[in-house]
Each structure stands twice: as C-alpha cells, then as structure tokens.
Amino acid sequence: MGKGGTRRAHARPPSAVRVRIDRLIREIAKFGAVGGAGLLVNLVTFNLVRSTTDLQVVRASVIATVVAIVSNYIGFRYFTYRDRDKSGRTKEMSLFMLFSAVGLVIENGILFAATYGLGFDSPLASNVFKFVGIGIATLFRFWSYRTWVFRALPAREAGASAESFLEQPQRYLPEDRAPRQFQRAR
Numbered sequence: 172m173g174k175g176g177t178r179r180a181h182a183r184p185p186s187a188v189r190v191r192i193d194r195l196i197r198e199i200a201k202f203g204a205v206g207g208a209g210l211l212v213n214l215v216t217f218n219l220v221r222s223t224t225d226l227q228v229v230r231a232s233v234i235a236t237v238v239a240i241v242s243n244y245i246g247f248r249y250f251t252y253r254d255r256d257k258s259g260r261t262k263e264m265s266l267f268m269l270f271s272a273v274g275l276v277i278e279n280g281i282l283f284a285a286t287y288g289l290g291f292d293s294p295l296a297s298n299v300f301k302f303v304g305i306g307i308a309t310l311f312r313f314w315s316y317r318t319w320v321f322r323a324l325p326a327r328e329a330g331a332s333a334e335s336f337l338e339q340p341q342r343y344l345p346e347d348r349a350p351r352q353f354q355r356a357r
Contacts, residue, residue, distance in 0.1 A: 198251065202313055205246035210305060213239035217301060221294070228297050229283050236278055240271045252321035263320055270315040277311060278304035 185193070217235035220226060226234070244267055257263075281304035285291045291300060 198317065199313075201251040202247075202316075205243055205251050206309055208246060209239045209243040210302075212242050213305060214298065214301070218294075218298070221297070228286050228292065229279055232279050232282050232297075232301055233275065236275045240268075240275070243271075247316065247321060252316075255321040266320045267316070270312060270320060273315070274308035274312045278308040280304070281307065 213235045216238045217232055220231040220234050221228065224231065244264070247267075248263075278301070282297065282300050285300035286297065291297070
C-alpha cells in the first residue's frame with residue numbers, strides 16, 4: 172500500500188539557483204518565440220523584396236532586417252520582457268536600436284562575405300547564409316538585450332515599491348478597495 176498523501180507536502184522549496192535557471196529557461200523560450208516570428212518576418216520580407224525588386228542581395232537583406240527589428244521590438248517589449256523596467260523608454264529604444272544595428276551588421280556582413288567574397292549568389296545560398304547570419308547575430312542580441320536594454324528592476328527598488336504599497340495602499344487602490352483604516356471619511 173502507498174504512503175498516502177502527496178509528495179509535494181514534504182518537498183523542499185526550490186533553491187535560488189534552481190529558481191534562476193527556471194527563470195532563464197522561460198526567458199530563452201519567450202525570446203525564441205519572438206525571435207522565431209522575427210526570423211519568419213525577416214526571411215519572408217527578404218525573399219519578397221528580392222523577387223519583386225532589382226535590389227542587390229545585401230540591400231534587400233538590410234530592408235528585411237529593419238522590418239524584423241521593428242516587429243521584434245514590439246514582441247520583446249510586450250511579451251518577453253514585459254515585466255522589466257519601463258521607466259526610460261527613450262534610453263531603452265536607443266539601446267535597442269544600437270544593439271539591433273550591430274546585429275544587422277553581423278547578419279548582413281556574413282551574407283555580404285558569402286555573396287561577394289565567396290561568390291555564393293544563388294537564392295538558396297543567399298537564404299542559407301542569411302539564416303546563418305541571423306543565428307550568429309541572435310546570440311549577440313540575446314546577450315545585449317537582456318543585459319543592457321530590457322534590464323530587470325533591482326531587488327531594492329522592487330522591495331521599496333512593495334513597502335510603499337503596504338504603508339499607503341490608498342495611493343494604489345481605488346477608495347472602495349483600500350483597507351478600512353486607510354479609507355477617507357465622507
């Protein structure tokens with residue numbers, strides 16, 4: 172016969188390292204989801220521009236990368252990093268554009284080297300080297316976005332924010348939802 176009860180009742184809380192690893196895995200998954208959508212936008216736009224215009228390969232790629240950067244910013248800000256500091260949007264967007272531009276150079280530099288340096292100019296080769304460039308640039312972007320652009324709120328600020336709520340909940344809640352001792356007399 173079994174021991175009865177559940178195993179969770181006696182389970183230890185996860186360690187701080189485990190919590191950080193779980194959080195990183197979720198962040199990578201969300202980054203990957205937005206990045207996957209951005210990859211699709213990038214490649215579809217690239218092939219659309221290449222097939223409908225007479226632009227050179229790298230110029231078509233730059234246009235596609237810029238379109239993907241715009242769609243990725245929206246996905247990162249409102250999905251992947253929605254819980255991060257939102258106080259300095261101008262600085263955030265400036266850093267995002269700076270690091271995205273570096274990623275654009277990495278991505279299209281690889282395509283440029285393959286096309287003009289190695290002579291791989293077929294549509295298939297262009298897509299393969301664009302994909303490789305996107306992959307390498309994505310590693311740089313992941314590091315730079317999470318480190319510099321979408322920064323986590325420092326624990327001290329989060330704690331101070333929680334403490335100020337506990338001290339003065341009426342500032343944060345509608346009057347009818349604030350605890351009685353904090354409601355104004357009518």
